[in-house]
Amino acid sequence: MKVTSSDIVISAVKPEQYPAEPIPEFALAGRSNVGKSSFINKMINRKNLARTSSKPGKTQTLNFYIINDMLHFVDVPGYGYAKVSKSERAAWGKMIETYFTSREQLRAALLIVDLRHPPTRDDISMYEFLKHYELPLMVIATKADKIPKGKWQKHLKIARETLGMDKQDEIFLFSSETGEGKDKIWGALKKYM
Numbered sequence: 255m256k257v258t259s260s261d262i263v264i265s266a267v268k269p270e271q272y273p274a275e276p277i278p279e280f281a282l283a284g285r286s287n288v289g290k291s292s293f294i295n296k297m298i299n300r301k302n303l304a305r306t307s308s309k310p311g312k313t314q315t316l317n318f319y320i321i322n323d324m325l326h327f328v329d330v331p332g333y334g335y336a337k338v339s340k341s342e343r344a345a346w347g348k349m350i351e352t353y354f355t356s357r358e359q360l361r362a363a364l365l366i367v368d369l370r371h372p373p374t375r376d377d378i379s380m381y382e383f384l385k386h387y388e389l390p391l392m393v394i395a396t397k398a399d400k401i402p403k404g405k406w407q408k409h410l411k412i413a414r415e416t417l418g419m420d421k422q423d424e425i426f427l428f429s430s431e432t433g434e435g436k437d438k439i440w441g442a443l444k445k446y447m
């Protein structure tokens with residue numbers, strides 16, 4: 255897709271703050287620091303519209319971005335970051351659960367995993383959570399630039415098996431550095447719009 259405009263709409267923590275426009279929406283999910291915000295930036299050709307950081311825990315709110323006035327990407331705080339308190343973790347869980355279980359225009363969740371390593375226990379839990387609520391889901395294995403091309407298929411297979419992915423669910427390679435996978439993923443998103 256040719257992206258001609260993109261902007262942040264709102265950083266939300268509760269449903270009253272979610273944008274009202276009933277346009278197709280895609281939400282990111284994934285471990286802290288895996289590259290969710292970087293994914294959004296690369297998909298829309300922006301350097302730092304979604305704020306990124308080399309330290310985990312950068313994204314703390316549900317950040318809604320509007321693309322070409324026709325769809326939303328929602329950047330979501332990551333999980334699995336050790337240095338958060340119990341109460342912070344509980345607040346995160348509630349915010350995520352409320353969003354994923356109540357958002358009418360949500361067309362699919364994009365679960366971002368790190369291609370270099372097998373998915374973590376938290377990744378598996380997130381996959382199962384999304385499946386439990388019967389949300390359409392795509393898995394994106396990012397940081398592909400960090401491993402040699404010859405190993406991509408093997409790592410994809412490990413990710414698919416470790417998550418216990420359903421046959422019909424798709425997994426895509428991605429790199430925010432090189433843009434690998436971008437066109438294929440836009441093609442897949444179009445099917446949900």
Ligand code: GTP
Pocket residue numbers: 284285286287288289290291292293305306307308309310311312313314330331332333396397398399400428429430431
């Ligand atoms: P939280 O907001 O903490 O949940 O993290 P996030 O998932 O949004 O990660 P973010 O996009 O901020 O990226 C984390 C770090 O990984 C940054 O230093 C990025 O530059 C780096 N990174 C993200 N994607 C890629 C990629 O595809 N390749 C490489 N080499 N680095 C990446």
Ligand code: MG
Pocket residue numbers: 290291292305306312313329
């Ligand atoms: Mg982020």
